[in-house]
Amino acid sequence: MSEQFVIDAIPVELRRNRRRRTRIGIDFDPAGVVVLDAPVATTFEEVEAIVAEHGRWIRYRLQKVREATAHLGRVRYQEGDIVQYLGRNLTLRVSAEDGSAVFLEGKRLCVAALDAADARSKVRGWYQSEAEVVFAAALDRWRDLPWLAGRLPAWRHSFMRTQWGSCSEMGRVSLNTHLVKTPLKLIDYVVLHELCHLEYLNHGKRFYGLMTRYLPAWRVRRKDLDKFMPLLLEE
Ligand SMILES: [Zn+2]
Incomplete structure (x- = not known):
């Protein structure tokens, strides 16, 4: 209530x-x-x-x-903007040279783009390809959960506005691409949460019992993740 x-x-x-x-x-x-x-x-x-x-x-x-x-959820994709990656603040460098590359250079995320709209689509594309690799590794870290029997579920990721992840009744895991902006330990937490749904679909006592067994500090992680909620509104 x-x-x-x-x-x-x-x-x-x-x-x-x-x-x-x-x-x-x-x-x-x-x-x-x-x-x-x-x-x-x-x-x-x-x-x-x-x-x-x-x-x-x-x-x-x-x-x-x-x-x-304040710096979360307000990216305009312009030179000097602060963007997030694995919980780190990166400064966006936008150069007008025509090219397609986005690359990480120390604490800078460099993008060759003609304008903000171009920078936006390239940075989002970069997040998508990073998420692919980072989430696959996170899933792999939980591979030994006994109910998985060594087999990871089918999964996908997309930019979502209202949730960090979900698990369908068919056992398909969806992760929010924005998650790649948060620290690895929070990604691990969300992945474990979704994998626990393969055992218990609801959020009952047994579900949380499983979370506690494999990640005793999950409540702390959930609270930490709340701080990143403005990211869900990032376009
Ligand atoms: Zn859930």
Whole structure:
């Protein structure tokens, strides 16, 4: 259950949590929303009171969260833009020479392009070919999972806006090409998540039991991945 409010220009999401008894927990979503983890019976007045009481600190933290993710999801494909690759910031170098090459040079991603639209299509093409290699290696790292019996599933990748990965009932794994912009350990986490769906299609207790057995820190990874959510909006 989650409800959304705006209180004093602060976007607030209230999540009622059966396991919470008294205190209200305050967290910050990478999108710049205050998330209140609250007991089920929490009233709107209590929500208002807690936002008023911690208002200065909440505004400060929201500002920090927005700064931390401001560079994500806003690539214009122009000279000097910051783009992501495996969790690293790369500076885009766009040269007008006609050519098709995109290459990595230290912390620079160099692209020969005539304009932003050309640079965009070439950089996206580069991400696609990198994703092909990086995801294949990530899948291979999990090859020994017992239920796979040594056989990796059919998989594909594409730019998606709402999810990092999915697994069909037929056992076909889809990964989001944008994932190649995030650190390897987060790619490994998403791949394991999808591979666990080959054993349990839903997100039940057994599914998470499997995740915990093979990646005890998966919750930390999931939280880290949330910070990269603005990437999903990158064109
Ligand atoms: Zn899932």
